[in-house]
Amino acid sequence: MTRVTDIKSSQEFSELLLANGRTLLVIHFYASWAPQCGQMDKVLEELTQEQPQAHFARLEAEALPEISQKYGISAVPSILFFKSGQELERLDGADAAQLTHRVARLISVPAPSGTSSQVGPAVSQLGPEELNARLKKLIDSAPCMLFMKGTPQEPRCGFSRQIIDILNKHGVRFGSFDILMDESVRQGLKTYSKWPTYPQVYVNGEMIGGLDIVKEMAESGELSEVCPKGEKLEDRLQALINKAPVMLFMKGTAQGPKCGFSRTTIDILNETGVTYETFDILQDEEVRQGLKTYSKWPTYPQLYVKGELIGGLDIIKELKESEELSEVLNAKN
Numbered sequence: 001m002t003r004v005t006d007i008k009s010s011q012e013f014s015e016l017l018l019a020n021g022r023t024l025l026v027i028h029f030y031a032s033w034a035p036q037c038g039q040m041d042k043v044l045e046e047l048t049q050e051q052p053q054a055h056f057a058r059l060e061a062e063a064l065p066e067i068s069q070k071y072g073i074s075a076v077p078s079i080l081f082f083k084s085g086q087e088l089e090r091l092d093g094a095d096a097a098q099l100t101h102r103v104a105r106l107i108s109v110p111a112p113s114g115t116s117s118q119v120g121p122a123v124s125q126l127g128p129e130e131l132n133a134r135l136k137k138l139i140d141s142a143p144c145m146l147f148m149k150g151t152p153q154e155p156r157c158g159f160s161r162q163i164i165d166i167l168n169k170h171g172v173r174f175g176s177f178d179i180l181m182d183e184s185v186r187q188g189l190k191t192y193s194k195w196p197t198y199p200q201v202y203v204n205g206e207m208i209g210g211l212d213i214v215k216e217m218a219e220s221g222e223l224s225e226v227c228p229k230g231e232k233l234e235d236r237l238q239a240l241i242n243k244a245p246v247m248l249f250m251k252g253t254a255q256g257p258k259c260g261f262s263r264t265t266i267d268i269l270n271e272t273g274v275t276y277e278t279f280d281i282l283q284d285e286e287v288r289q290g291l292k293t294y295s296k297w298p299t300y301p302q303l304y305v306k307g308e309l310i311g312g313l314d315i316i317k318e319l320k321e322s323e324e325l326s327e328v329l330n331a332k333n
Helices: 010-020 035-051 063-071 096-106 128-139 157-171 184-194 211-220 224-225 233-241 260-272 284-294 313-321 325-329
Strands: 005-006 025-030 055-060 078-083 086-092 144-148 176-177 200-203 206-209 246-250 278-281 302-305 308-311
Touching: 005 010, 010 025, 010 055, 010 063, 010 078, 025 035, 035 055, 035 096, 055 096, 078 096, 078 200, 086 096, 144 157, 144 233, 157 211, 176 284, 206 211, 211 224, 233 246, 233 284, 260 313, 260 325, 308 313, 313 325
Parallel strands: 005 055, 025 055, 144 176, 246 278
Antiparallel strands: 025 078, 078 086, 144 200, 200 206, 246 302, 302 308
């Protein structure tokens, strides 16, 4: 019997986009705590029987934040429709009738041409000037910026793994971008930098080079002089956590949350009237990844009171429902 596929990793997501080719692929971005997502899951299960020519899958938005961020998932449920690796349409909110209607209509829509062999997310349709502007913004997003295959925690090629080891050994503080998650960046940066391979390292917006050059600079001592040094990550995380009595690590800001989970958390905190500060983990990949290990808490948002982890949205909601939240937030003495 056909079933809804559960996507558990970025690799599974990329493989699913590739494997389905011109078949309509319907992906439900959901949250386990949201009852409306459970309702949409039931609709998808029914559609697997009614529309066997389509493929249905679901992805927990908070568990795979890199994918949710790329596709602009700011609330759940959100349902995206793909063919040949390209997003055709999206449906935000729990609308069973509209979902059923769109599946029936999009099954017969021709697949976009020229993308059936693409691996990973679709190539964005940016013009040359727009793409160059985006590349420059990415390059300038950290004093030392590494474009690599995979992440610092999970490099996906030997060259990327080696360069991570070198940068860490020399205490270099750097940001990173996984070029496997965005084909437009992967191809466009080769032309932009006139450098055909990865990884690529930039310092203060200027191209330094790839693995061979970084190795040479490390051996000569030049790497430590050129690249910005960072304080120990653990010390930096402790300082951030203790920056305010109530500290929230989230996606976006209190004025502009960038995911539904963060937005709900902000709404709850605002209801209590407590004073708090926030940190946008989308602006700092080192903090985003490092805090997961430091706190042993794999998702965001994360709430801390007097330097102690309270938890994420589920726990915050439980504390609110039990009327313990205000007491916990005001435990500053």
